[in-house]
Amino acid sequence: MGTDISEFKHILSITESYGARLTAVSKTKPVRDIFTLYQAGQKVFGENYVQELVEKQGVLPEDIQWHFIGHLQTNKVKYIAPFVSMIHSVDDLKLLREIDKQAGKCNRIIDCLLQIHIATEETKFGMDENELIHLLKEVMVHPENYHHIRLCGLMGMATNTDDTILIRREFHTLKALSENVRNKYIAHPQYFTELSMGMSHDYLIALEEGSTLLRIGSLLFGKRDNKQV
């Protein structure tokens, strides 16, 4: 199974009707599938693994905007800092400091989203509300340490369930939290506008709840190998 262009056009038109954007999640998928979607007009792609991202970035067109959406280890930031356009998965201060440091070395400013744990599952990464506020206060108190990152909003993954009421509630919580901290703790609220939420099975609910950035993989590229999440 390869890239599904008609599904892509369908999802894109719904996404645009909400004024949102689409990140095509291409982890584990071959370069040719990404290129097919690129030729159909998609320019934003999301990847979860550093080495895979670096390899793909090296061979695919320059004007692709690469978003990193997976768990990011501090010692690997340096490999993606020269080119990554947004990191969705910042979930602690040490990581944010390292992104700032590596972006500084490249003379860049990297857009960052802060990942929040909204699901009921234990396994998902992300901060709770208190951890988020702690991080934001630190950034406010020491802005000189964060000249090379831009805080652009929040990211979250809903519980993997068919319970649409639960999913809706989790997305709603993320949006409310975003508005809450934006007014109180964000020095440049004009940039803090993104809500990265919504995957293949819950993107419609996410759009209804105010998502600005969907992350969709399997609907566009086909199901992934079970072992690779």
Ligand SMILES: *Cc1c(COP(=O)(O)O)cnc(C)c1O
């Ligand atoms: C894999 C992944 C997605 C895409 O999931 P699909 O169900 O294939 O759409 C979105 N967000 C994150 C963080 C992911 O790891």
